Amino acid sequence: MTAPIPRDIPDLPAIPGIPALLPSHVPATAVVPPRRRRAAAVFRLLVAASAAAAIAVELALGSPLRTLSHFTIQSNILLTLVLLASARRAWTARRPLPSSLTGATLLYALATGLAYHILLADPVSPYALPGVLTGQATAPTGWHALTNQILHTATPIAALLDWLLLTSPGTLHLRQAATWLAYPLTYLAFTLTRGELLVPGTPARYLYPFLDVARHGYKSVLANALLIGLAIYALAIALVILDHTRPNPIRRRLRPRAKTGFRLQPPVG
Structure with a gap:
């Protein structure tokens, strides 16, 4: 016969040299199945389709190479691709795109709109060019x-509305703001190189008046580029701060509540 097992077994002492096991993070998908967000997907598809249609019209009405050289067109192409990918992830209940990509896309879209309305569309601006996509100083007409x-x-x-109303907050980080400036700096080098390669007197040699070296010289153009770069960086920091202070627009209470008191939420796209 074997001896009975005692009811009270003392805990074994910890073995020195062996680290304690760290608590593992359990993703929400292991507890709550992810849910589709059809409204967000439809909204993103509509915006992407509108941007793609506008880009297609500009390509059809003008020179494709010149049209594709605009920061406006490039930023909207990026926005279209990102919104299409985000719409697919929201529809299929997959994890959202990296915040480094979505944050950069939002920043470039806002920079495009602000630069146009502050520097190009305002008649009192020294760099006014309402028809920037066509290279005309007058307001565009027709399809343009x-x-x-x-x-x-x-x-x-x-x-901006997609970010404020359909995206979870707290995903942007301050360290990302500096990396987002890589594309504007690359575009600056591209547009200045493009202007140098074109023959002087070519229409729309420099696509933006504040970057027109032939008219203002490199000193003024680089000063303008520095001011615009600082403004974009300040806008990026403002987006990061707002991202960590704004409420969550897609919070959804799930029942029953966990014993710990926390509400488990699935990832959203």
């Missing part, structure tokens, strides 16, 4: 007027 408003006004506002 419609695409101009879509790319400079509608899509930046839609990107």
Whole structure:
């Protein structure tokens, strides 16, 4: 016969040299199945389709190479691709895109809209050029007027609304703000190089008046680029701060509540 097992077994002492096991993080998907967000997906698809249609019209009405050289067109192409990917993830209940990508896309869209309305569309601005996409000093007409408003006004506002109303807060980080400046700096180098390669006197040699070296010289252009870069960086910091202070627009209470008192929430796209 074997001896009975005692009811009270003392705890074994910890073995020196062996670290204690760290608590593991259990993702929400292991507890609560992710849910689809059809409204967010439809909204993003509509915005992406509008931006893509406006870009297609501009490409059809003007020179494709010149059109694709605009910061406005490039930022809207990026916004279209990101919104399409985000719409697919929201529809299929997958994890959202990295905040470094979505935050940069939002920043470039807002920079596009603000630069146009403050520097180009304002008649009192020394760099006024309402028809920037066509290279005309007068306000665009016809299809150009419609695409101009879509790319400079509608899509930046839609990107901001998507971020404020359909995106979880607290995902942006201050360290990302400096990396987001890589694309504007690359575009600055691109547009200055493009202007140097074109023959002097070529129409729209420099696509933006505040970057027109032939008219203002490199000293003034680089000073303008520095001021605009600082403004974009300040806008990026403001977005990060707002992201950590704004309420969660997609919070959804799930029942029953866990014993710990925390409400488990699935990831959203």
